[in-house]
Each structure stands twice: as structure tokens, then as C-alpha cells.
Amino acid sequence: MKHLLRHLLLCLLCTGLIADGFAQSHRIRIHIRNLKDTILYLGNYYGSKTYITDSTRIDHQGVAVFAGADLLPPGIYFVLMPDRQHFFEMLMPPHNQQFEITADTAYLNQVVFTHSPDNEAFVAYNQFLSHIQQQLEEKRKTIHDSLQLQQLQEDVLKKIKDYRLQWIHNHPESMLATLFRGMMDPEPSPEEQRQGEKIDSLFAYHYLKAHYWDQLSLTDSMWLRTPILEGRLNRYFSQLVPPQPDSINAAADALLEKARTNFPMYKFILWWLTYTFENSPYMGMDAVFVHLVEKYFMPPARTDWLSESIRQKLIQRAYQLSPNLIGETAPNLLLRDTLQHIYQLDTIRAPYLLLVFWDPTCGHCIRQVPRLDSAWRADWQQMGVKMIGILADGTPQQWKDFMHQHHLTGWLHLYDPDNSSHFRQLYDVYETPVTYLLDAQKRIIAKKLDVEGLSAFLHHLRETASASTP
Incomplete structure (x- = not known):
């Protein structure tokens, strides 16, 4: 599945990289001190991931040029050094993609842009962030009170917010202003807030949810x-x-x-x-x-x-x-016990049934199944939980030996000797152990939980039932 979605992402990426707007050229000239006669890379973000989109050679004078007949799709890009570890970021505006950069491999946080107001502003913002972060770290060394630290962090966040708002006010049409607006939460006007809070104690939450994508x-x-x-x-x-x-x-x-x-x-x-x-x-x-x-x-x-x-x-x-799925009636299974007696899942009665699909040769099962047994004996059994162990893999003899060795008595142990129940497909058993908790009506109420998760869920059920009892 992971490979499948990786292919899907690549398909999305290829389509997403079609340039918008009029056919204009891009030309980014970069002079990098301390580098020559090697390869430089240009990349961009795609969601949280990064991709290389171009490469060019740095000449013997330390100059590299990324150029093309079309505009690059706008976004946040990066220039990656030959070691493929060090880089610096830049903005690629919708237009004006012809500018120059001066950089030094020893100081990639001090890149200088020429003829690119968007990137000059981007550099200034990053320098501001670096400065206040440095101030914050210095103050943290002398402050040990948690409330003071919290106030200090809130002050820093306010400074960042004020910086962004001021930039938006002064340069509303800039690319950086667009990015700032997209990063900020919407805020109601004072009048909206007063009216909203009069009728809804959760007004702030509902307003944020309703307007989250406005900017x-x-x-x-x-x-x-x-x-x-x-x-x-x-x-x-x-x-x-x-x-x-x-x-x-x-x-x-x-x-x-x-x-x-x-x-x-x-x-x-x-x-x-x-x-x-x-x-x-x-x-x-x-x-x-x-x-x-x-x-x-x-x-x-x-x-x-x-x-x-x-x-x-x-x-x-x-x-x-x-x-x-949770809430669905559990698929019925026709299984046998060690004596070849036939059991149908939908005829087994109990307040709760815990199905455990396991394999006596699986390392994780070897550790977890005895823990499930211990929790059941110590706690869950008193809540009306009946345990049903179902052999998912391994031989019947390995299965019996494990049950005997670990004294797994009190469970109902079942298996499917001729593989006719299709339990793997019906219960998505492609790794082990897999657990399903059913209620008295055989509805699935929890699944694929470990010992701690099952204990927490069962105790929550008991507390909820106690609270609803007059």
C-alpha cells in the first residue's frame, strides 16, 4: 500500500508541476564562494516532502545558472549544495523569476538576493526569526519558573504575529503577505466576538473551524x-x-x-x-x-x-x-476446536467476546498472548469478557504446545483446518496478533488494540455504564 500511494504521489507531482500563467522565462544566477566545478541542485517542496527539479554546473568561477524558457511554478524552493545535505530556501514568485544570489558555503544563513524584493523580504523575516530565537534561548538559561517561561514564549509568538501583520498591512500584494495570511488563524472582529460569545461558549472554536481555510x-x-x-x-x-x-x-x-x-x-x-x-x-x-x-x-x-x-x-x-469496520456486525466464522467440535461465532454468547488471531511462531505473539491471558484472568474476565483464540498461522501441534506451555486455559481455542472460513479476508488478518472486541450483539466495538489499549477501553465501557445507571 505504501508503494501504491508513493506512485500516486508521483502522479500528482507530475501534474502539479505544470507552470501557470503566461510563458515567461526564469533565470537565477548564483555565485557561491568556496565552490567551483561541481553540481548544484534546485528543488521545491511538494507538501511536506522535497523534490529535486533541476541541476546545473558551477563553473570555475563559482557561478551557476538555473534557466529555462518558462516560468517555474511558484512556491518555496531550495538550493541544495553538492553534498546534498546543506541548502538554503528561497521564494519562487509567480513572476519576476530573474534574479541573482550571492552565497557562501560557510554562511548559508546569510544569503543575499538581488533584484528579488520577495526574497529580500524573506531573508529579513528569517533573520528576524533567528534573532528572537537567539534571545529566547539566552533568557531561558536564566529563567527557571514555568509560568515565566510560558509568558516568555507567548511574548515571542506575539512578536512574530505582529511582524506578519505589519508586513501584510504594508505589502498586501506581496508573495510573503500571501504566505503569512495562509499561516495565520482567522480572527473575528471585536463585534463578532462579543455577539458570538453571548450565545455560544464555544464561539472561538466554531469560528476558527468555519473560517479556517478563508486565507x-x-x-x-x-x-x-x-x-x-x-x-x-x-x-x-x-x-x-x-x-x-x-x-x-x-x-x-x-x-x-x-x-x-x-x-x-x-x-x-x-x-x-x-x-x-x-x-x-x-x-x-x-x-x-x-x-x-x-x-x-x-x-x-x-x-x-x-x-x-x-x-x-x-x-x-x-x-x-x-x-x-467499527460498528459493523462481526462476520460469522465456522471453526473447530482441538477435538474437532464445530463452533459458529454468531452462536457463542457473552457480554463481550475478545477474538485473538495469533500465531505460535510469531515473536510478537509469543510476547503478547501470555500478557493478554494475564490481563483477562486478573481483570477482564470479571467484566464478562470471553476470550476466543484463533490460530492464524503455524501448525496445529505448535499451537497446542504453546497453549499447554503457557497454561492458556479458560479460553475457547479454535482453528480452521481446511481454510474455508476466509477469516483472513473478513478480519484483515495479515499480521499477528490481531484483536477484535465484540459486544453481546456481535457488533465490533474495538479492534487491533494491544493489552493496554484493551484495558483502557474496557474500563471506559464500565465507567460509562456505571455513570448511566440510576
Whole structure:
């Protein structure tokens, strides 16, 4: 899946690098002290990642030129030294891409730009940040009170905010002002704040959520070539959107609709959402991935920009996850115990069933299964949890030997000797151990949690039940 989404990203990148605007040329002349007769690289951000887009030779006088007949797509770029470790950043404005740079490999934080007001302003801003950061570090050495440190950090953030606001006020049409606006949170007017707080104690949260994207235009492809967009996406979905699949699905749909008129932006956001929620460490977020695939990848007309093989792999992954989403009824399984007695999962009764798919030859299972057994005996059993261990791999004899060696009594131990239950596909068992917690109606209420996660979840269930009892 990771390789699949990497290919998807490359597809997005190639389309996103089509230059906007009129056909104008770019010419960036760089004089670098202490370097000659070697290769210099030009790169840009694409989300939080970086890519090399061009290379040129530094001549015997230390001069290199990046030039072309077309404008480069605007964004935040970087010049990478021959060692591929040291670099300096610069802005690539929508126009005026003919300027000069003077740099010294020993002082890459003191780059000088000529004929580029945007980059002169960018350098001044970075020098300001460096200066106040240095001041902050010096003051931290003499302050040990946590409240004073917190106030000091707040003062620094205010200085940065004031700098940005002043620049926006004085140079509203500049590229740096556009970047500053996209980085800042919207703020209500004093009148809006007074009226809002009278009727809603959560006014500040609702205002921020409603206006979060006002200053970062999803129709401007420049944002694709900055790390700002991905940072804003991360914050929006981790802090402002409620962490529930239905809420995230609605927010994702609304955001994609905003970006639909800008195809490169639309594809980037769709990729980011798909990758983020398919690989989310939080339980239940795979439902968002399934929603995205069903709505945006299954209809072929919506994905004519994507290869059919990649589309089918995404669809296949969604099919693997859809039967075992949180809230779904657990797929029934027909299994046997060590004496070949047949059991159907949907006929086993208990307040809670904990399914543990495990492998006696798996190193992680060897460590975790005895811990699951101990937690069940000490705590979970009293909550009405019934344990069902299901052999996922390894031989029946290895399975029996492990159960005997570790005294795994009290569980119901089952397996599928003829592989007819399709448990791997139905429960997405492609690594072990895998756990599923079912309620009395066989609904999946938790999955793929470790011992600590299961304990926390079960105790939360008990506390919630106690609080609701009159």
C-alpha cells in the first residue's frame, strides 16, 4: 500500500508541476564562494516532502545558472549544495523569476538576493526569526519558573504575529503577505466576538473551524509547493474536526468540493486524506479510507487521471476493510476446536467476546498472548469478557504446545483446518496478533488494540455504564 500511494504521489507531482500563467522565462544566477566545478541542485517542496527539479554546473568561477524558457511554478524552493545535505530556501514568485544570489558555503544563513524584493523580504523575516530565537534561548538559561517561561514564549509568538501583520498591512500584494495570511488563524472582529460569545461558549472554536481555510485559497496551486498546506491539513483534521469517521467524512467531502476547480489541488488533498486515514494509528479511522475509496476511486469517471491497476489496488484494500469496520456486525466464522467440535461465532454468547488471531511462531505473539491471558484472568474476565483464540498461522501441534506451555486455559481455542472460513479476508488478518472486541450483539466495538489499549477501553465501557445507571 505504501508503494501504491508513493506512485500516486508521483502522479500528482507530475501534474502539479505544470507552470501557470503566461510563458515567461526564469533565470537565477548564483555565485557561491568556496565552490567551483561541481553540481548544484534546485528543488521545491511538494507538501511536506522535497523534490529535486533541476541541476546545473558551477563553473570555475563559482557561478551557476538555473534557466529555462518558462516560468517555474511558484512556491518555496531550495538550493541544495553538492553534498546534498546543506541548502538554503528561497521564494519562487509567480513572476519576476530573474534574479541573482550571492552565497557562501560557510554562511548559508546569510544569503543575499538581488533584484528579488520577495526574497529580500524573506531573508529579513528569517533573520528576524533567528534573532528572537537567539534571545529566547539566552533568557531561558536564566529563567527557571514555568509560568515565566510560558509568558516568555507567548511574548515571542506575539512578536512574530505582529511582524506578519505589519508586513501584510504594508505589502498586501506581496508573495510573503500571501504566505503569512495562509499561516495565520482567522480572527473575528471585536463585534463578532462579543455577539458570538453571548450565545455560544464555544464561539472561538466554531469560528476558527468555519473560517479556517478563508486565507489559504484552495484554487491557488502555489500552496502545493509549500509545507504550509500539509501542516494546515494536519491541524484541521487532528484538532478542529471531531475524531469520528462521520464528522471526518463530511469535512473531507466539503474540502474536496472546495478544491474541485483546481485539479492538482484536488488530487493532492485526496491523496493526503487517503494515505493519512488508511495509515492512521487511531482505531476506527479506516472507515474514512473506505468512504474515500467508495466515493472518489470506485467511480471510474472520477479517476481517469489514475492508472487502473492502482485504482483496483485501492478498491481491493477497501474491500478488505469494509466487513470489519467499527460498528459493523462481526462476520460469522465456522471453526473447530482441538477435538474437532464445530463452533459458529454468531452462536457463542457473552457480554463481550475478545477474538485473538495469533500465531505460535510469531515473536510478537509469543510476547503478547501470555500478557493478554494475564490481563483477562486478573481483570477482564470479571467484566464478562470471553476470550476466543484463533490460530492464524503455524501448525496445529505448535499451537497446542504453546497453549499447554503457557497454561492458556479458560479460553475457547479454535482453528480452521481446511481454510474455508476466509477469516483472513473478513478480519484483515495479515499480521499477528490481531484483536477484535465484540459486544453481546456481535457488533465490533474495538479492534487491533494491544493489552493496554484493551484495558483502557474496557474500563471506559464500565465507567460509562456505571455513570448511566440510576
